Amino acid sequence: MNRTIRHTAVFSLLLVLALLLRATWLQGYEAKALAENDRNRRPVIAQYAQPMGDIVVAGAPVTGSARTTGGDLAYKRTYTDGPLYAAVTGYSSQAYGSTQLEGIHRSVLDGTDDRLKNPLDALTGEQQKPGSVLTTIDPAVQRAGYEALGDTKGAAVAIDSASGRILGMVSTPSYDPSAIAGTADGDTWKKLLADEDKPMVNRALRQPLPPGSTFKLVVAAAALEDGLYASVDEPTDSPMPYVLPDTVRELPNDIANAPCENASLRTALRYSCNNVFAQAAVDLGQDKVRAMAEGFGFNDAELDVPVRAYESVYPTGMNRPETALTGIGQFEVTATPLQMAMVSAAIANDGVLEAPHMVSRVVDSAGTTLDAYEDQPSKRVVSERTAEQLRSAMVTVVEDGTASNARVAGAEVGGKTGTAQHGENNSETPYAWFTSYAKGENGQEVAVAVLIEDAGGPRSEVSGNGLAAPVAQKMMAAALKG
Numbered sequence: 001m002n003r004t005i006r007h008t009a010v011f012s013l014l015l016v017l018a019l020l021l022r023a024t025w026l027q028g029y030e031a032k033a034l035a036e037n038d039r040n041r042r043p044v045i046a047q048y049a050q051p052m053g054d055i056v057v058a059g060a061p062v063t064g065s066a067r068t069t070g071g072d073l074a075y076k077r078t079y080t081d082g083p084l085y086a087a088v089t090g091y092s093s094q095a096y097g098s099t100q101l102e103g104i105h106r107s108v109l110d111g112t113d114d115r116l117k118n119p120l121d122a123l124t125g126e127q128q129k130p131g132s133v134l135t136t137i138d139p140a141v142q143r144a145g146y147e148a149l150g151d152t153k154g155a156a157v158a159i160d161s162a163s164g165r166i167l168g169m170v171s172t173p174s175y176d177p178s179a180i181a182g183t184a185d186g187d188t189w190k191k192l193l194a195d196e197d198k199p200m201v202n203r204a205l206r207q208p209l210p211p212g213s214t215f216k217l218v219v220a221a222a223a224l225e226d227g228l229y230a231s232v233d234e235p236t237d238s239p240m241p242y243v244l245p246d247t248v249r250e251l252p253n254d255i256a257n258a259p260c261e262n263a264s265l266r267t268a269l270r271y272s273c274n275n276v277f278a279q280a281a282v283d284l285g286q287d288k289v290r291a292m293a294e295g296f297g298f299n300d301a302e303l304d305v306p307v308r309a310y311e312s313v314y315p316t317g318m319n320r321p322e323t324a325l326t327g328i329g330q331f332e333v334t335a336t337p338l339q340m341a342m343v344s345a346a347i348a349n350d351g352v353l354e355a356p357h358m359v360s361r362v363v364d365s366a367g368t369t370l371d372a373y374e375d376q377p378s379k380r381v382v383s384e385r386t387a388e389q390l391r392s393a394m395v396t397v398v399e400d401g402t403a404s405n406a407r408v409a410g411a412e413v414g415g416k417t418g419t420a421q422h423g424e425n426n427s428e429t430p431y432a433w434f435t436s437y438a439k440g441e442n443g444q445e446v447a448v449a450v451l452i453e454d455a456g457g458p459r460s461e462v463s464g465n466g467l468a469a470p471v472a473q474k475m476m477a478a479a480l481k482g
Contacts, residue, residue: 216330281327417464
């Protein structure tokens with residue numbers, strides 16, 4: 001009898017424990033399901049329950065928080081010079097979520113990151129204190145690029161070539177993130193989405209287009225590294241007129257009377273000779289050109305700065321005429337302004353590419369580092385000699401070639417212009433590129449790439465020197481002053 005009672009008691013205890021475990025599991029499952037439900041407002045309420053942390057430029061916050069009136073969302077995001085920094089900050093909206101730095105570092109900025117927890121907070125009932133994001137942006141460089149681009153559809157990126165710090169990232173036309181930060185901004189949101197100029201697209205990172213003649217720097221680097229030509233002053237084997245291999249199609253040069261037949265790489269860069277770089281791409285073969293392009297960052301689908309950039313592409317599986325066209329930055333070659341700034345940055349930095357980044361540190365409210373981006377690995381792309389040769393040729397382009405508008409007084413400036421066409425709505429839309437570097441007397445250096453998209457006018461009137469180089473010039477001058 002006693003044994004039966006004991007067995008019954010044990011069985012009852014086990015049953016109770018099983019029911020408790022099941023209840024606990026169900027509560028956890030329901031809580032998880034509730035938290036993951038898009039209609040659940042609790043995470044949004046928690047995000048905007050207190051003032052958010054700051055995104056900081058040169059020691060000054062460019063974001064803030066404003067108290068709301070009524071409702072359960074206590075604060076909303078505000079922005080200082082919102083359109084100026086939109087390509088850096090992104091937006092944080094009560095209705096439409098968060099993007100770019102606002103999105104990547106949201107948990108630090110809203111105080112929900114586990115690393116911000118203080119054991120005493122649970123006892124005192126205090127909220128966790130948000131952290132901040134410290135950017136590498138130089139406000140003078142940012143403003144110089146933004147004002148130079150104006151209402152033009154385009155983008156510009158400036159990189160400190162010695163460190164990889166992104167000093168400026170501009171995309172125009174821009175927008176004001178403050179205008180979509182609340183819950184009653186639906187009309188503005190719809191207008192931005194319907195705008196044909198796509199102001200919310202970060203063209204600096206997420207608008208890869210054919211880089212045109214700026215890609216000739218990559219082909220020149222491959223030719224020098226491979227030993228196809230010993231120096232930028234050695235004559236090449238480049239006939240004129242140039243007929244694409246295995247076809248009867250003639251490839252013209254932009255400057256009809258330029259001395260491009262068998263021109264050296266220096267002369268070919270100076271006059272942007274298509275025949276020289278198309279022939280070099282064929283002589284090298286697509287695999288060698290691709291390897292060099294990938295050294296500079298092409299075909300990297302995980303390029304984070306820390307915002308992820310769209311992949312810049314050098315294609316595969318081409319025939320010989322297609323390979324020739326890639327030599328002048330056409331066919332299926334695409335690049336972002338960030339990517340073309342990286343090309344010039346590596347050349348300026350003696351052939352070493354420092355990892356580009358626009359955040360230096362993420363810190364808690366006491367200034368303690370949570371994440372650091374300053375000591376990322378670098379990689380050698382070309383030899384010091386090749387880099388020196390390319391810089392010498394790029395200086396010739398600025399001093400005595402097609403990029404005179406990029407000159408900065410008292411500085412060594414090298415660059416490469418580019419123009420290309422992009423089919424949109426079955427029409428060929430011309431646009432202009434410029435990539436460059438500058439070294440100042442005080443040891444500072446910077447690399448800049450500029451894209452002027454949909455420049456307007458006929459192809460013959462669109463030039464990298466006339467449209468894009470002046471923007472780069474102003475950004476380089478601002479960086480060297482700093």
